[in-house]
Amino acid sequence: xxxxxxxFLLVEDNPMDVxxxxxxxxxxxxxxxxxxxxxxxxxxxxxxxxxxxxxxxVVILLDLKLPKVSGLEVLQQLKSHPTYRTIPVVVLxxxxxxxxxxxxxxxxxxxxxxxxxxxxxxxxxxxxxxxYWSALNEPPR
Amino acid sequence: xxxxxxxxxxxTALIYAxxxxxxxxxxxxxxxxxxxxxxxxxxxxTIKGWGxxxxxxxxxxxxxxxxxxxxxxxxxxxKQQLAVLDQAEKVLRETEExxxxxxxxxxxxxxxxxxxxxxxxxxxxxxxxxxxEDREISNEFxxxxxxxxxxxxxxxxxxxxxxxxxxxxxxxLEFRFRHxxxxxxxxLAQATLMKDEQGRPARMLGTHIDITERKQMEExxxxxxxxxxxxxxxxxxxxxxxxxxNTWAEQFYGWSKxxxxxxxxxxxxxxxxxxxxxxxxxxxxxxxxxxxxxxxxRRDGSQVIVASHWQLDxxxxxxxxxxxxxxxxxxxxxxxxxxxxxxxxxxEQRVMERTAQLEAKxxxxxxxxxxxxxxxxxxxxxxxxxxxxxxEDYLDRLDDExxxxxxxxxxAAEQMNRLIDDLLAYSRLERRALHTSEVGLDLLIxxxxxxxxxxxxxxxxxxxxxxPCANVSxxxxxxxxxxxxxxxxxxxxxxxxxxxxxxxxxRETETSCILWVADNGIGFEMQYHDRIFEIxxxxxxxxxxxxxxxxxxxxxxxxxxMGGRVWAESVPGQGATFYLEIPK
Numbered sequence: 165x166x167x168x169x170x171x172f173l174l175v176e177d178n179p180m181d182v183x184x185x186x187x188x189x190x191x192x193x194x195x196x197x198x199x200x201x202x203x204x205x206x207x208x209x210x211x212x213x214x215x216x217x218x219x220x221x222v223v224i225l226l227d228l229k230l231p232k233v234s235g236l237e238v239l240q241q242l243k244s245h246p247t248y249r250t251i252p253v254v255v256l257x258x259x260x261x262x263x264x265x266x267x268x269x270x271x272x273x274x275x276x277x278x279x280x281x282x283x284x285x286x287x288x289x290x291x292x293x294x295x296y297w298s299a300l301n302e303p304p305r
Numbered sequence: 306x307x308x309x310x311x312x313x314x315x316x317t318a319l320i321y322a323x324x325x326x327x328x329x330x331x332x333x334x335x336x337x338x339x340x341x342x343x344x345x346x347x348x349x350x351t352i353k354g355w356g357x358x359x360x361x362x363x364x365x366x367x368x369x370x371x372x373x374x375x376x377x378x379x380x381x382x383x384k385q386q387l388a389v390l391d392q393a394e395k396v397l398r399e400t401e402e403x404x405x406x407x408x409x410x411x412x413x414x415x416x417x418x419x420x421x422x423x424x425x426x427x428x429x430x431x432x433x434x435x436x437x438e439d440r441e442i443s444n445e446f447x448x449x450x451x452x453x454x455x456x457x458x459x460x461x462x463x464x465x466x467x468x469x470x471x472x473x474x475x476x477x478l479e480f481r482f483r484h485x486x487x488x489x490x491x492x493l494a495q496a497t498l499m500k501d502e503q504g505r506p507a508r509m510l511g512t513h514i515d516i517t518e519r520k521q522m523e524e525x526x527x528x529x530x531x532x533x534x535x536x537x538x539x540x541x542x543x544x545x546x547x548x549x550x551n552t553w554a555e556q557f558y559g560w561s562k563x564x565x566x567x568x569x570x571x572x573x574x575x576x577x578x579x580x581x582x583x584x585x586x587x588x589x590x591x592x593x594x595x596x597x598x599x600x601x602x603r604r605d606g607s608q609v610i611v612a613s614h615w616q617l618d619x620x621x622x623x624x625x626x627x628x629x630x631x632x633x634x635x636x637x638x639x640x641x642x643x644x645x646x647x648x649x650x651x652x653e654q655r656v657m658e659r660t661a662q663l664e665a666k667x668x669x670x671x672x673x674x675x676x677x678x679x680x681x682x683x684x685x686x687x688x689x690x691x692x693x694x695x696x697e698d699y700l701d702r703l704d705d706e707x708x709x710x711x712x713x714x715x716x717a718a719e720q721m722n723r724l725i726d727d728l729l730a731y732s733r734l735e736r737r738a739l740h741t742s743e744v745g746l747d748l749l750i751x752x753x754x755x756x757x758x759x760x761x762x763x764x765x766x767x768x769x770x771x772x773p774c775a776n777v778s779x780x781x782x783x784x785x786x787x788x789x790x791x792x793x794x795x796x797x798x799x800x801x802x803x804x805x806x807x808x809x810x811x812r813e814t815e816t817s818c819i820l821w822v823a824d825n826g827i828g829f830e831m832q833y834h835d836r837i838f839e840i841x842x843x844x845x846x847x848x849x850x851x852x853x854x855x856x857x858x859x860x861x862x863x864x865x866x867m868g869g870r871v872w873a874e875s876v877p878g879q880g881a882t883f884y885l886e887i888p889k
Contacts, residue, residue, distance in 0.1 A: 178683055184690035191697075229679055258682045262737075281685050281722045283693035 171197045172297075173221035175207040175238065176256075177230050184283065185225075188290040196222060196298050204233025208241055211248060220251055223297040226273075228257040228264055236267055243272035250304035252297060317368065321361075328357065414513035418446065420469065420506050425449060434492075434515050436485030454481035454489055465496075469506050472498040479516065491520040537633060543619075543626040545569045557634070559604030570630075575602040585615075589628070593617045598635070609636045674732045681725050688718040720853075724841075727855035731840065734862050739780045741867075746772050746820075749781065750809055753788045760796055764805060772811035774818040777887050783863040784887075790856045791822040791883050797850055798826035798881070817869070817889055823882035828875040838871065860885070 176182050186198055199221065201207035214220050224242070228235030235257065243249045254275040255268045268276050277293070280286050332353055340346050408415065414431025423446045429439045435452065442448050453461055457480035468476050476496045481489040496511030533551060540549035550565040558565075558574060565573060571582070577600035578585060589595045595615040602608050611632040619626030692715045703711060750770055754761070761768055777784075792807070799805035808823045829837065829844055836842045838861040843854035864871045864885050875881035
């Protein structure tokens with residue numbers, strides 16, 4: 165099991181959250197680079213980029229509360245794409261709402277993690293995410 | 306004969322006297338002329354005398370025999386006639402007796418008015434009819450006149466007078482007659498007039514019959530007829546042709562008697578039957594009755610709905626069969642029902658709309674809560690995150706005061722986080738649907754206790770569980786939440802107690818199950834009993850006992866949603882017991 169060095173795609177609109185997430189991963193010495201999409205629309209533009217040959221991310225960390233195109237929308241688009249639906253998507257959001265969880269899984273999310281407010285805990289989560297998806301998980305071929 | 310009776314003996318005696326006298330005269334003279342011998346004259350005279358006596362005796366004998374024979378005959382005839390008379394009298398008496406009995410049985414009072422003397426014979430029955438004994442009424446005309454009802458007297462007297470002046474057959478009068486007890490009886494008087502030899506009215510005689518009962522029956526029948534006329538009924542023959550069409554029918558349906566009689570009722574009224582006419586007739590024949598709702602059309606075209614009850618009435622051999630229809634107008638009723646159904650439908654519609662509105666409102670609220678909590682949490686993450694980074698990277702660059710500031714900032718953020726979480730949890734209670742099922746209490750309590758097993762062991766708490774009720778019908782998640790909260794509280798508030806002990810107990814009643822969580826912790830004052838169940842109400846300082854004060858509010862909300870109630874008992878310093886009652 166070799167570490168997959170491809171990027172993590174973080175879809176998050178809140179700049180503080182972006183910064184904190186990056187720092188969380190950095191603190192725990194995340195190896196993989198983090199790409200950021202600031203809203204749903206921007207997230208979907210990556211599809212074109214992958215089409216044109218750019219490497220696919222190891223995992224997509226998807227927040228649900230996004231402006232323009234919502235997280236669930238993005239999820240649906242990604243998971244219905246014939247090629248890129250295999251990319252693992254981890255919903256990383258504050259909402260623990262029944263509806264969101266249910267819908268996310270129905271749309272094909274691979275995992276659902278509720279973002280803790282506590283930064284300490286968040287750093288733990290970041291570590292676990294990285295270890296799992298980058299090191300442990302066998303990526304789709 | 307009367308004249309002749311004295312004359313026959315007289316004539317006979319005269320003739321005899323004359324004849325004998327002449328004989329005596331001439332016989333003596335004859336003898337004197339014929340015979341001169343005095344001796345011969347003497348015995349010839351004696352013989353003559355004897356001869357005279359003999360003749361006389363013979364005559365007497367013959368005459369008397371004849372007369373006595375006649376007498377005897379007459380006597381025999383008389384005896385025969387007497388016998389006949391006796392028989393006739395007997396028959397007469399019998400007839401009289403029969404008539405008396407008949408009159409008595411028929412309660413016919415007799416009266417006989419002598420128009421000349423104005424005296425009236427009243428029979429005992431006549432007197433009895435009005436309540437008097439025979440001796441109580443005299444034979445005065447006034448006895449009758451005074452008792453006729455004042456309203457009838459004029460008519461009665463003028464009729465009687467007209468009759469006396471110019472009689473007609475079948476004289477009959479009905480009038481009211483006063484009884485001894487003061488009440489009036491109805492009397493039928495019949496009479497006949499007898500004239501004297503000069504053709505003048507001499508006697509008026511007749512009968513009195515008490516017809517009070519008959520009059521009453523007549524009145525009853527009249528009343529019944531009146532009532533029948535008003536009743537909501539109509540009568541048809543077995544062929545459905547109308548036989549009786551009363552005033553009510555005229556008014557209700559609009560057809561006059563002349564227009565309705567003889568017509569087929571369902572043609573006239575354009576009747577709409579609930580089932581085929583054959584079925585109705587079959588039921589009528591089978592049971593004698595039929596009931597159902599009919600729709601009729603009035604003369605003016607308007608329609609009515611009636612609840613109709615049919616009754617078959619017929620002669621023993623099926624002759625003169627009639628059907629009595631009793632019709633109750635229920636048009637208004639059905640109308641009202643239709644309106645009510647309409648209103649109900651509208652109401653249901655409105656209820657559905659309102660429910661949809663409420664559900665929409667609810668969803669709005671959910672979205673609001675969700676949005677708020679999400680939006681509130683975002684900056685909180687920022688505060689916590691960056692303060693944390695400060696702590697990690699810049700702590701050494703801060704003096705004591707600066708560090709305190711930083712810790713305070715973090716603490717406040719944590720507090721805010723807890724508040725938001727609790728608020729979310731509380732609001733989620735309302736949104737979540739209740740799933741009521743049979744909950745095995747032992748299992749539930751066991752699992753909740755297991756969650757806190759670490760803390761229990763760590764603090765050396767003695768946990769006793771004694772719950773006799775096996776199952777309750779409740780929302781398992783809700784109940785678990787309640788117990789968890791209560792257990793958490795018990796754990797929290799026994800922290801500073803040397804030998805902490807928590808008991809979870811229960812008791813069953815007819816209608817419910819009562820559970821309690823008791824601890825020997827710090828307790829509280831009963832005056833705060835109601836407050837502690839309110840949102841964010843706390844009795845302690847945060848540094849003594851943490852918590853947002855949402856726990857008991859959640860407990861109360863959850864229990865109330867299950868149809869139960871919570872309450873608590875406590876003595877400060879000795880512990881507290883929190884009860885919850887859940888209906889079975």
